[in-house]
Amino acid sequence: MDTDVIVIGAGGGGAVVAKELGQAGRKVILLEAGPWYGNSKWPNPNAESGAVSSNRYEDLSIDLLKKSFTDLEDDMNNSFYGKFRWGPANRELAPWPRNIEKGGFVWQNSGVGGTTLQYFTNSPRAFPISVDDVWPITYQELIPYYEKVESTLPVSTAPTTPKENIFYYGAKNAGWNEIEGKDVTQPGYRSQPNAILPPYLLLENKEFDPKGSEPIGCTLRGHCVNGCHIGRTIDGVAKRSTMASYIPLALATGNVEVRPNAFAVKIITEEDQDRKQKAVGVIYRNTWSGEFVELRANVIVMSGGAIETPRLWLNSQLPENPWVGKGLVNHWFDSVSGIFDEDDLMNILGVPEIRPYVGQNAAARFDYPGLGVVETYGISPGLYSSLVYGISGKGYSFLNPTNSQVPWDIEGMVVGEQLKEFMRNYPRTLSALIFTDDQVDQRNSVTLDPELKDENGFIPVVNYHPSVEDQEKREKLAWIAADIMRKAGAKIVIRSNWPPELYIHMTSTMRLGYVTDLNCEALQVNHLYIADNSVLYNGIGGPNPTLTTQALATRTAEKILQKYFNGM
Amino acid sequence: MEPYYSIETFKAFVNGVIPRTPFLAEQYGSIYYFGALDYDTNQYVMMMLDYYYYYRYADFIANLMNSYAKQLFIYDNNFSNVTRVIGNAYFASLSLVDQLRVASYLNAIDIYVTPDSKDIQRYPGLLSIIASLNRYTMMGYYSEWYGYGVTRLYEPNQRVFEFKPDSWLQVGYPGKSFTYVNYVRQYESAQELASSNK
Numbered sequence: 017m018d019t020d021v022i023v024i025g026a027g028g029g030g031a032v033v034a035k036e037l038g039q040a041g042r043k044v045i046l047l048e049a050g051p052w053y054g055n056s057k058w059p060n061p062n063a064e065s066g067a068v069s070s071n072r073y074e075d076l077s078i079d080l081l082k083k084s085f086t087d088l089e090d091d092m093n094n095s096f097y098g099k100f101r102w103g104p105a106n107r108e109l110a111p112w113p114r115n116i117e118k119g120g121f122v123w124q125n126s127g128v129g130g131t132t133l134q135y136f137t138n139s140p141r142a143f144p145i146s147v148d149d150v151w152p153i154t155y156q157e158l159i160p161y162y163e164k165v166e167s168t169l170p171v172s173t174a175p176t177t178p179k180e181n182i183f184y185y186g187a188k189n190a191g192w193n194e195i196e197g198k199d200v201t202q203p204g205y206r207s208q209p210n211a212i213l214p215p216y217l218l219l220e221n222k223e224f225d226p227k228g229s230e231p232i233g234c235t236l237r238g239h240c241v242n243g244c245h246i247g248r249t250i251d252g253v254a255k256r257s258t259m260a261s262y263i264p265l266a267l268a269t270g271n272v273e274v275r276p277n278a279f280a281v282k283i284i285t286e287e288d289q290d291r292k293q294k295a296v297g298v299i300y301r302n303t304w305s306g307e308f309v310e311l312r313a314n315v316i317v318m319s320g321g322a323i324e325t326p327r328l329w330l331n332s333q334l335p336e337n338p339w340v341g342k343g344l345v346n347h348w349f350d351s352v353s354g355i356f357d358e359d360d361l362m363n364i365l366g367v368p369e370i371r372p373y374v375g376q377n378a379a380a381r382f383d384y385p386g387l388g389v390v391e392t393y394g395i396s397p398g399l400y401s402s403l404v405y406g407i408s409g410k411g412y413s414f415l416n417p418t419n420s421q422v423p424w425d426i427e428g429m430v431v432g433e434q435l436k437e438f439m440r441n442y443p444r445t446l447s448a449l450i451f452t453d454d455q456v457d458q459r460n461s462v463t464l465d466p467e468l469k470d471e472n473g474f475i476p477v478v479n480y481h482p483s484v485e486d487q488e489k490r491e492k493l494a495w496i497a498a499d500i501m502r503k504a505g506a507k508i509v510i511r512s513n514w515p516p517e518l519y520i521h522m523t524s525t526m527r528l529g530y531v532t533d534l535n536c537e538a539l540q541v542n543h544l545y546i547a548d549n550s551v552l553y554n555g556i557g558g559p560n561p562t563l564t565t566q567a568l569a570t571r572t573a574e575k576i577l578q579k580y581f582n583g584m
Numbered sequence: 585m586e587p588y589y590s591i592e593t594f595k596a597f598v599n600g601v602i603p604r605t606p607f608l609a610e611q612y613g614s615i616y617y618f619g620a621l622d623y624d625t626n627q628y629v630m631m632m633l634d635y636y637y638y639y640r641y642a643d644f645i646a647n648l649m650n651s652y653a654k655q656l657f658i659y660d661n662n663f664s665n666v667t668r669v670i671g672n673a674y675f676a677s678l679s680l681v682d683q684l685r686v687a688s689y690l691n692a693i694d695i696y697v698t699p700d701s702k703d704i705q706r707y708p709g710l711l712s713i714i715a716s717l718n719r720y721t722m723m724g725y726y727s728e729w730y731g732y733g734v735t736r737l738y739e740p741n742q743r744v745f746e747f748k749p750d751s752w753l754q755v756g757y758p759g760k761s762f763t764y765v766n767y768v769r770q771y772e773s774a775q776e777l778a779s780s781n782k
Contacts, residue, residue: 086760091740407718431602436603436754
């Protein structure tokens with residue numbers, strides 16, 4: 017036995033399990049397919065293989081993190097070669113392929129921290145009505161775990177800058193109320209619960225002293241998505257990706273060893289006395305050397321995300337189950353934007369611009385239990401233009417003019433002179449994402465391509481077709497978002513109308529109660545647990561799934577200790 | 585070296601998405617004249633397609649765009665206002681609007697058939713790549729990429745950020761920043777003042 021527990025994937029879920037088990041005294045090896053930014057054992061994480069593993073808090077290096085995270089969006093977020101991509105650490109190699117239907121892409125990345133490296137940190141709880149009497153466990157049961165994650169990350173209320181203020185103004189004028197509390201039962205708007213340290217300087221009215229020792233917190237500089245490095249230590253970084261929150265805590269226990277550049281390609285199983293399968297180990301491939309390494313442990317936890325976890329199950333030829341890889345939920349996103357006049361902004365905000373690049377990337381939200389979510393976002397212009405104007409399921413807007421029956425002026429991709437005119441108005445544009453409360457459908461799936469393999473096995477095929485009901489909910493949300501834009505004073509409203517194949521909130525491909533028991537242990541394979549977005553029973557009503565996955569992962573760690581380690 | 589029609593096709597495509605705009609320049613200042621061709625965005629798109637997949641895609645996709653352009657050219661009267669095609673660059677010979685029509689057409693179909701498409705047909709992501717050319721063009725133009733200067737076509741680890749691209753001037757993006765705390769603080773004070781005056 018090499019260790020007590022192997023956790024596969026150091027993202028939103030895996031890092032939580034590793035920290036919880038490490039704190040309870042269990043020895044953990046945490047495998048991560050991608051690089052580790054901000055660790056002295058990998059001084060050039062994208063160019064040299066570096067060490068095999070790190071298990072010391074002292075190895076963390078904020079100076080290296082500042083070197084890697086350049087605040088430049090093509091360097092960080094290019095989906096082919098960016099530092100945040102789904103691919104090996106070595107950027108001279110191609111990204112890992114996925115078979116996706118046309119038009120879309122999967123916004124997910126490898127690396128210690130996983131996709132939380134680039135996420136907006138939005139950390140709302142599930143809508144209670146999407147859990148109670150729906151999930152096989154109650155909302156009440158999740159609350160203590162939510163509370164634990166909220167205080168560990170920690171989660172705080174996002175500060176308000178002009179882009180949030182104009183949204184609140186529009187929502188209020190549209191007749192919606194501000195909602196309070198974390199358990200949302202009524203529609204309304206509120207500040208985001210974000211996993212970002214509050215802007216200490218702003219609260220205390222202090223001047224910034226670059227040599228001082230006090231914490232900095234968020235400086236509202238708008239680079240959440242391109243990698244936050246604001247802080248004096250890795251665990252003091254303002255944005256609480258698991259790289260900055262749970263991983264340092266895990267290392268501090270002295271019980272957790274993290275191996276980046278380690279792509280798990282097979283779960284090893286044996287038959288136990290009852291002829292039932294049990295997981296006993298993992299084979300991973302070093303992404304630099306190509307070498308295969310076998311590790312053995314008492315318990316294995318799969319945390320590779322909603323695409324890779326079912327892929328690994330299937331590539332390992334674990335027992336058949338009609339729900340493995342099935343039930344994919346994606347919140348079928350959309351984006352609605354409003355362009356404002358300078359004079360109107362002066363009247364409403366007292367400043368002539370919204371400046372989407374100022375403040376936390378997504379800091380205001382509108383929740384509607386039963387329908388989904390509308391939330392503001394503002395990011396750097398390359399990503400911004402490509403999302404707002406460069407992706408649509410409706411084609412080019414100039415080939416599909418809108419009519420007076422819809423509340424937006426433009427629908428679809430915008431190109432040509434109009435694109436340049438709209439982008440000239442980037443500082444005066446407010447954009448909002450839509451997350452649909454889409455429902456689980458067994459036909460939406462992650463399967464294996466029958467022929468195509470990469471170095472890690474057969475590649476995943478991702479397939480997602482929302483239902484008519486999902487579409488109706490999304491339409492209602494788009495109307496609400498457009499109405500908020502109008503009531504805020506927008507002169508031009510643009511609906512991007514994204515295709516379903518834009519994958520950001522993928523969940524529910526290894527569902528609780530179908531693939532796992534109520535403790536998140538696989539029904540057909542003992543000693544094998546799941547702790548990522550794939551195990552969520554459904555799309556939790558539309559809210560961002562990370563916090564719920566982290567709460568569930570905290571609970572799963574407890575269950576693992578109870579069953580396999582005498583509660584310790 | 586890419587064939588002539590390939591280079592011309594991507595030049596034409598990025599120019600359709602982000603053209604030069606003399607009208608905007610007249611209204612808002614000369615910086616608004618410049619478009620994708622002035623900042624090598626076609627090279628960005630071809631670099632993406634060629635070097636970061638297992639197969640060199642740029643040629644294949646240019647070929648597809650040209651064969652569909654050629655078909656429309658021959659069979660569709662709406663496309664007949666072109667008089668001369670040089671070096672098989674059919675796509676580049678179409679008007680901007682017709683080029684985007686061809687691109688839409690390629691986005692709308694599920695199977696591509698060209699003489700050399702057999703091997704690539706099953707490659708993962710092909711369909712999503714063609715539909716993503718608009719997104720790549722915008723990323724190439726509005727991100728920092730042109731600002732890598734002479735290093736912009738180097739491997740990503742070797743690039744050095746040299747200057748802010750003109751596209752940032754066109755959109756009023758200041759680039760990297762350390763803090764907007766003071767800006768927001770001033771804004772909050774202005775808000776308080778405004779509400780106390782009401």
